[in-house]
Amino acid sequence: MKIYLAGPDVFLPDAIEIGRQKVQLCARYGLVGLYPLDNAIDLAADDASTQIFRGNEAMMNEAGAIIANLTPFRGPGADGGTVYELGYMAGRGKLCLGYSNDPSTYADRVRHFTEVTSAGNRLVDADGLTVEDFGLVDNLMMIHALDQYGSALVTPRQTPADIWRDLTAFEACVRMAAKRLTSAS
Amino acid sequence: MKIYLAGPDVFLPDAIEIGRQKVQLCARYGLVGLYPLDNAIDLAADDASTQIFRGNEAMMNEAGAIIANLTPFRGPGADGGTVYELGYMAGRGKLCLGYSNDPSTYADRVRHFTEVTSAGNRLVDADGLTVEDFGLVDNLMMIHALDQYGSALVTPRQTPADIWRDLTAFEACVRMAAKRLTSAS
Numbered sequence: 001m002k003i004y005l006a007g008p009d010v011f012l013p014d015a016i017e018i019g020r021q022k023v024q025l026c027a028r029y030g031l032v033g034l035y036p037l038d039n040a041i042d043l044a045a046d047d048a049s050t051q052i053f054r055g056n057e058a059m060m061n062e063a064g065a066i067i068a069n070l071t072p073f074r075g076p077g078a079d080g081g082t083v084y085e086l087g088y089m090a091g092r093g094k095l096c097l098g099y100s101n102d103p104s105t106y107a108d109r110v111r112h113f114t115e116v117t118s119a120g121n122r123l124v125d126a127d128g129l130t131v132e133d134f135g136l137v138d139n140l141m142m143i144h145a146l147d148q149y150g151s152a153l154v155t156p157r158q159t160p161a162d163i164w165r166d167l168t169a170f171e172a173c174v175r176m177a178a179k180r181l182t183s184a185s
Numbered sequence: 186m187k188i189y190l191a192g193p194d195v196f197l198p199d200a201i202e203i204g205r206q207k208v209q210l211c212a213r214y215g216l217v218g219l220y221p222l223d224n225a226i227d228l229a230a231d232d233a234s235t236q237i238f239r240g241n242e243a244m245m246n247e248a249g250a251i252i253a254n255l256t257p258f259r260g261p262g263a264d265g266g267t268v269y270e271l272g273y274m275a276g277r278g279k280l281c282l283g284y285s286n287d288p289s290t291y292a293d294r295v296r297h298f299t300e301v302t303s304a305g306n307r308l309v310d311a312d313g314l315t316v317e318d319f320g321l322v323d324n325l326m327m328i329h330a331l332d333q334y335g336s337a338l339v340t341p342r343q344t345p346a347d348i349w350r351d352l353t354a355f356e357a358c359v360r361m362a363a364k365r366l367t368s369a370s
Contacts, residue, residue, distance in 0.1 A: 008314070011314045011317075013304070013313050013315075015315075048319065049325040049328070050325075050329055053325055053326060053329035053330070074261060074262075074314070077259075077265040078265055079324070080262040080263055080265070080268045080327060081325070081326040083265045083269050083272065084268050084269070084272040084275075084330060085272060085326060086272060087269040087270060087274075087275070088273070088276040089272075089276065090269075090272070090273055091272065091273040091277040110259065113260070114259070119198070124198075125259065129197060129198075129259070130197075130198075130200075131196075134234040136234060139264070139266040139269070140234040140235075140237055140266070141238060141270060142265060143234070144235055144238035144239075145238070148238070
């Protein structure tokens with residue numbers, strides 16, 4: 001089975017090396033990992049961003065599953081591009097697996113970025129906007145999409161020393177994907 | 186045509202009133218707006234978040250289109266739940282329209298939250314993570330999904346005085362949806 005490897009990993013300085021490690025881990029379980037940076041894109045082209053979109057979409061259409069790295073990125077929640085891809089794969093009824101290397105709840109994460117107070121029965125941020133408070137690690141749409149289309153979000157007990165490079169939770173997702181594949185065949 | 190009205194509007198203190206206005210605007214163009222808060226959910230129930238997920242998904246399945254409010258929410262990019270829903274609707278091949286009431290580029294937005302510097306040919310944030318720099322308003326996956334499945338992201342020339350309640354860009358999306366409907370029938 002081909003698995004689309006979604007995540008803000010592509011924004012790391014060593015993005016290519018992380019992708020190599022992820023693809024290698026997939027191979028160890030008999031799976032083919034498709035990593036966005038494996039698409040050949042001319043970054044100098046005027047339509048580079050459209051080329052990347054099309055390349056990623058083609059990879060998703062080819063894949064039978066997604067493993068999404070939902071580790072919070074540049075704010076309290078997951079990377080938007082990754083979340084879009086999770087939604088796309090759920091919409092197409094593919095197997096959806098995901099992990100976050102930060103096990104804290106969304107509400108606790110928001111507290112790192114802004115003051116959070118109670119307003120009646122709601123938690124609100126400094127702008128008066130409701131802070132989702134269901135004890136989940138991120139927005140309920142992503143969390144329950146995983147429950148519905150794959151398996152519960154994988155998180156470590158504690159945030160690993162290198163949140164962007166620890167692949168323990170990722171490997172747990174690969175193992176699940178391999179198991180599903182075996183039981184389906 | 187039924188249109189799913191996605192956005193962090195549901196987190197506003199006057200979320201119900203905004204939803205009412207959006208549904209009313211849809212009706213003016215002969216469209217039926219489906220707003221997440223119209224689902225009856227028992228928020229005291231243990232599985233309240235799952236009920237919300239299922240209610241939203243049922244609404245999306247019923248709708249022929251989505252209008253996503255991608256105005257940056259609690260960080261440099263759009264709300265995760267909304268982005269997930271845009272991906273889901275794209276995956277199902279539905280008409281995807283969206284707007285952001287903040288016309289600034291993603292890279293400029295990131296500069297409000299963290300120091301952005303150049304590292305070789307990349308822009309990087311304070312953590313050394315690449316900042317997408319294609320002159321787009323948000324992550325390329327969402328922006329080009331709109332190009333592919335609907336129409337280009339609608340933005341105002343200038344950020345309106347009330348970024349959460351100005352419905353000019355929203356109305357432009359409703360108008361487009363109505364036009365597509367007429368030309369398709």
